[in-house]
Structures are given as C-alpha cells and as structure tokens.
Amino acid sequence: MKSEITISELARLMNVSVHQIRYFEEKGVLLPAYLDNNQYRMYSMDQVYQLSHILLLRKLGVPVQSIKECMTSYSTDQYGQLLNHSLKEINAEILRLQELQHFINRVLHEQKNFISHSNDYQIKWRETTYLARWIEMDSQITLNAKLLTEQAKSVPNLFESDLHFIEDNSRTITLYTETEAPGDFSLPSGNYLSTQRLIHEEDELEQVIEQFYSYAAAQSHVIQGPLILIERSYLSLFSQKQLHYELQALIEPTTHSERGNRS
DNA sequence: TTTCTCACA
DNA sequence: TGTGAGGA
Numbered sequence: 001m002k003s004e005i006t007i008s009e010l011a012r013l014m015n016v017s018v019h020q021i022r023y024f025e026e027k028g029v030l031l032p033a034y035l036d037n038n039q040y041r042m043y044s045m046d047q048v049y050q051l052s053h054i055l056l057l058r059k060l061g062v063p064v065q066s067i068k069e070c071m072t073s074y075s076t077d078q079y080g081q082l083l084n085h086s087l088k089e090i091n092a093e094i095l096r097l098q099e100l101q102h103f104i105n106r107v108l109h110e111q112k113n114f115i116s117h118s119n120d121y122q123i124k125w126r127e128t129t130y131l132a133r134w135i136e137m138d139s140q141i142t143l144n145a146k147l148l149t150e151q152a153k154s155v156p157n158l159f160e161s162d163l164h165f166i167e168d169n170s171r172t173i174t175l176y177t178e179t180e181a182p183g184d185f186s187l188p189s190g191n192y193l194s195t196q197r198l199i200h201e202e203d204e205l206e207q208v209i210e211q212f213y214s215y216a217a218a219q220s221h222v223i224q225g226p227l228i229l230i231e232r233s234y235l236s237l238f239s240q241k242q243l244h245y246e247l248q249a250l251i252e253p254t255t256h257s258e259r260g261n262r263s
Numbered sequence: 264t265t266t267c268t269c270a271c272a
Numbered sequence: 273t274g275t276g277a278g279g280a
Binding site: 017019020023027058063064 | 273274275276
C-alpha cells in the first residue's frame with residue numbers, strides 16, 4: 001500500500017482543481033514526488049506542505065512566477081516584508097470596499113428621500129459645506145462632453161458626487177464638488193428652502209426655477225445668496241434619461257420678535 | 264482516472 | 273492565472 005496520493009486525491013484534500021496543481025507544476029513551483037509506472041503523478045506529505053505554502057502565497061497576491069524564487073531563497077525578513085506588504089494592500093482594499101458601501105448606502109438613502117419628497121418644498125437645515133471649484137462656464141452654454149475634457153480638472157468618481165451649480169453675478173455658472181476641507185467656496189450653515197425634481201429636458205429647469213422663486217415669495221421667505229442647483233447623476237440609475245436636481249437657497253431666519261419690527 | 268494539448272477569458 | 277473540452 002503506497003503512502004503517496006494521486007493528483008485528484010491531492011486536489012480534493014487541498015480544495016483546488018487538478019488543473020491548478022498541474023499549472024503549478026508547469027510553472028516549476030510544485031513537482032510530484034515521483035511518476036508512477038503508469039505515468040501518474042504521485043504526491044507525498046512534502047508536496048502537501050509545499051502546496052499549502054503556495055496557496056498561502058497566492059492568497060497574499062504573490063504571482064506564481066515569483067513563488068518559486070520566494071520559496072527557495074526568501075529569508076525570514078523577506079517573508080516579514082511580504083506579509084507587511086500584503087497587509088497594506090488588504091487594508092487598502094477594505095477601505096475601497098467601505099467607501100463603496102458608504103456610497104451604496106448614500107444612493108439608497110437619497111433615492112428614498114427623493115421618492116418621499118419629490119416636487120414638494122422643504123426647509124432644510126444645512127451645515128457649512130465646503131466646495132471645490134470644478135468648471136466655470138457661461139450660463140448660456142450647456143454642459144457637454146467636449147467642455148468636460150477641455151476645461152475640467154479630473155475629479156475621481158465625479159458622477160458619484162453631488163454636483164453644485166452656482167450662478168454668480170456675472171452670468172457665469174460655476175460647478176463645484178463637495179470637499180471635506182475648506183476649498184474655493186463655502187455655503188454657510190442655515191435653513192435652506194429646497195425642492196427636488198426629476199428633469200426630462202433642459203428647458204424644464206427654467207420653469208422650475210421660476211416656480212421656486214414664486215413659491216419663496218408667496219411664503220414670504222427672503223432668499224439670501226445665490227440659487228444652488230444640485231445634480232445627483234447617480235440617482236439616474238433608477239430612472240434613466242432623467243436627471244435628479246435639487247434647488248436650494250439660503251433663507252433669512254425669521255423669528256417672531258423680528259416680525260413687524262423692521263426699521 | 265489521468266495525461267496532454269489547445270483554445271479562451 | 274487559471275478553466276474547459278476532447279482525444280488517448
């Protein structure tokens with residue numbers, strides 16, 4: 001009774017495919033103990049240990065080509081470095097997945113929020129928001145792909161962010177993205193009149209803006225500062241060919257004591 | 264069952 | 273870096 005095992009037994013034992021074991025052999029990292037009379041590969045305990053090391057290194061992302069060198073000539077120190085390097089990469093990957101998780105949560109939250117509040121008007125408290133300038137454009141011109149490439153600094157994950165369109169006094173629209181640290185512009189904290197809309201055609205926007213101002217006037221809200229148009233293109237996942245906009249404007253705080261008390 | 268080779272993602 | 277198919 002032989003103490004060595006065949007390739008399929010080894011494959012079953014180590015939970016890998018027979019193909020993969022042969023592939024490791026082709027690359028010179030795992031040779032059978034010997035070939036049986038029928039040319040079958042036979043493996044002993046040595047190969048079981050070797051294969052488990054190979055699989056560990058593969059898990060750490062070491063290319064098969066490098067594993068041979070790694071197993072024959074690495075010092076304890078070099079293995080330590082290798083593990084540290086893998087740890088860094090794994091931490092980066094965890095971070096990437098966490099960011100993705102946050103983004104998905106945000107999309108779901110915004111979508112829910114959009115459904116429950118679309119078309120109505122709300123007063124929303126907004127903390128100070130820092131914005132980074134992305135593109136400046138004439139208010140007559142609409143955004144197009146060429147403009148993006150010609151003018152824009154590249155912003156990673158651009159269309160996963162809330163794009164702020166703010167018109168200044170000189171008929172220039174500036175597009176901003178939100179940033180963590182104080183940037184080119186900031187929106188003060190305060191109460192903002194807000195409405196969310198689905199827009200099918202660009203020119204609907206004009207109407208919506210007019211309605212926004214008339215609503216504010218009718219409700220005696222005094223608007224301070226510019227109109228802020230927020231585009232959430234990632235919400236178009238749920239309704240393609242339609243853009244999700246939110247209009248916001250800071251409103252003057254009104255208290256009971258102030259009422260009728262103006263000079 | 265295993266081997267080898269070729270094609271494919 | 274593997275996987276799948278197919279003949280021997």
